[in-house]
Amino acid sequence: MSKRDFSRMQRLVVKVGSSSLTYATGKLNIEQIERLVRQLVDLHNRGMDVLLVTSGAVGAGMGKLGFTARPRTIPEKQAAAAVGQGILLHMYEKIFAEYGIVVGQVLLTREDFADRRRFLNARHTLQAMLGLHVIPVINENDTVAVDEIKLGDNDNLAALVAGLVDADLLVLLSDVDGLYDGKPGAAGARVIKEIHEINDKIEALAGGVGSNVGTGGMATKIQAARIAMHSGLVTIIARASETDVLRRLVAGEPLGTAFWPSVKLVNKKRWIAYGATVCGRIHIDEGAVRALRQNGKSLLPSGVTGVEGSFEMGNTVSVIAPDGREIARGIVNYSAIEVEKIKGKKTGEIAALLGYKDYDEIIHRDNLALE
Numbered sequence: 001m002s003k004r005d006f007s008r009m010q011r012l013v014v015k016v017g018s019s020s021l022t023y024a025t026g027k028l029n030i031e032q033i034e035r036l037v038r039q040l041v042d043l044h045n046r047g048m049d050v051l052l053v054t055s056g057a058v059g060a061g062m063g064k065l066g067f068t069a070r071p072r073t074i075p076e077k078q079a080a081a082a083v084g085q086g087i088l089l090h091m092y093e094k095i096f097a098e099y100g101i102v103v104g105q106v107l108l109t110r111e112d113f114a115d116r117r118r119f120l121n122a123r124h125t126l127q128a129m130l131g132l133h134v135i136p137v138i139n140e141n142d143t144v145a146v147d148e149i150k151l152g153d154n155d156n157l158a159a160l161v162a163g164l165v166d167a168d169l170l171v172l173l174s175d176v177d178g179l180y181d182g183k184p185g186a187a188g189a190r191v192i193k194e195i196h197e198i199n200d201k202i203e204a205l206a207g208g209v210g211s212n213v214g215t216g217g218m219a220t221k222i223q224a225a226r227i228a229m230h231s232g233l234v235t236i237i238a239r240a241s242e243t244d245v246l247r248r249l250v251a252g253e254p255l256g257t258a259f260w261p262s263v264k265l266v267n268k269k270r271w272i273a274y275g276a277t278v279c280g281r282i283h284i285d286e287g288a289v290r291a292l293r294q295n296g297k298s299l300l301p302s303g304v305t306g307v308e309g310s311f312e313m314g315n316t317v318s319v320i321a322p323d324g325r326e327i328a329r330g331i332v333n334y335s336a337i338e339v340e341k342i343k344g345k346k347t348g349e350i351a352a353l354l355g356y357k358d359y360d361e362i363i364h365r366d367n368l369a370l371e
């Protein structure tokens with residue numbers, strides 16, 4: 001059996017990029033979309049849970065509005081997305097319906113992953129849809145996403161969705177065969193088949209977009225693979241137009257570039273590490289670094305040397321080692337003002353310093369995601 005045999009997996013997230021869904025004219029590539037839908041239906045009929053993350057709203061809107069270049073201003077881009085998202089969903093709905101499959105539109109923003117209540121809400125909705133055999137058709141909510149709440153690219157969105165629903169495999173379909181070790185198309189450049197670690201060398205390979213509709217190029221795909229790897233799932237980058245690409249990938253054919261996971265974080269820790277908004281920084285000493293890293297301990301006030309930012313109890317903060325590196329993220333039991341008062345002190349002193357003591361730990365180990 002091939003290492004890549006995914007035929008028995010339960011849950012698959014497929015992301016398809018604008019470059020594969022639209023022609024250079026900005027109009028939708030219906031044939032490509034039909035081929036993709038047919039493959040998704042086939043996997044769905046086998047009993048797999050299938051979620052589709054689809055770009056193309058801005059591209060489709062550009063086509064409808066007669067834009068030949070990507071809009072320059074954000075409101076114009078959002079207007080194009082508003083027009084295009086309707087076109088996109090209508091088309092998916094129609095094509096999936098030909099196979100008797102019902103789809104549901106899910107539009108998400110960064111905030112849906114950053115706030116744990118919204119995160120759980122989105123998870124319950126997606127789980128309910130899958131339970132009803134509905135295929136979620138997901139995109140970023142471009143029309144309302146301003147900079148602060150924008151993920152900005154669907155590669156990262158797809159990785160977060162894959163983590164949200166505990167998928168087994170994330171497939172990023174694009175207009176290239178995978179991650180090349182040089183400029184795609186250049187003499188001697190080859191697709192890297194397997195990646196077990198994303199290091200500086202791999203990151204340096206990632207260039208920008210290859211079309212006038214794509215966002216992020218390979219850089220955002222590598223970011224997505226990193227999130228997925230740490231969440232314990234495999235990511236494959238492959239060409240959307242490759243014949244029967246999804247069926248062949250699931251059967252174990254070594255198409256594209258596969259990123260293999262390292263450790264599996266439990267759900268909450270995955271959310272702390274990748275979903276939550278970081279509201280501040282807590283600096284700790286070497287002893288605390290050792291306690292957290294080697295001994296799996298909670299962070300106590302005695303190891304804290306400094307506080308940055310203004311955060312409240314329940315917020316997520318970065319934990320910073322003496323050399324300036326972020327070694328963990330965690331949910332704090334005390335606000336920034338409180339941590340400032342109890343830093344460097346023994347737990348026995350907390351009550352006297354604050355006038356109360358709700359917790360011994362500043363961050364409990366269950367709420368701590370280590371790098």
Ligand SMILES: Nc1ncnc2c1ncn2[C@@H]1O[C@H](COP(=O)(O)OP(=O)(O)O)[C@@H](O)[C@H]1O
Pocket residue numbers: 016017018019020055173174175176178179180181182183184205206207208209210211213214215216217218
């Ligand atoms: N090392 C690389 N290997 C493969 N593609 C690369 C590389 N560096 C940059 N790219 C570009 O990334 C593009 C795919 O990303 P993007 O344009 O965002 O597409 P999508 O719409 O599928 O997300 C390719 O067309 C390619 O030109």
Ligand SMILES: N[C@@H](CCC(=O)OP(=O)(O)O)C(=O)O
Pocket residue numbers: 016017018019054055056057058059081139140142152153154155213214215216217
């Ligand atoms: N949300 C945007 C897509 C953003 C994006 O990531 O695009 P792409 O790099 O083509 O997957 C849209 O629907 O046009």
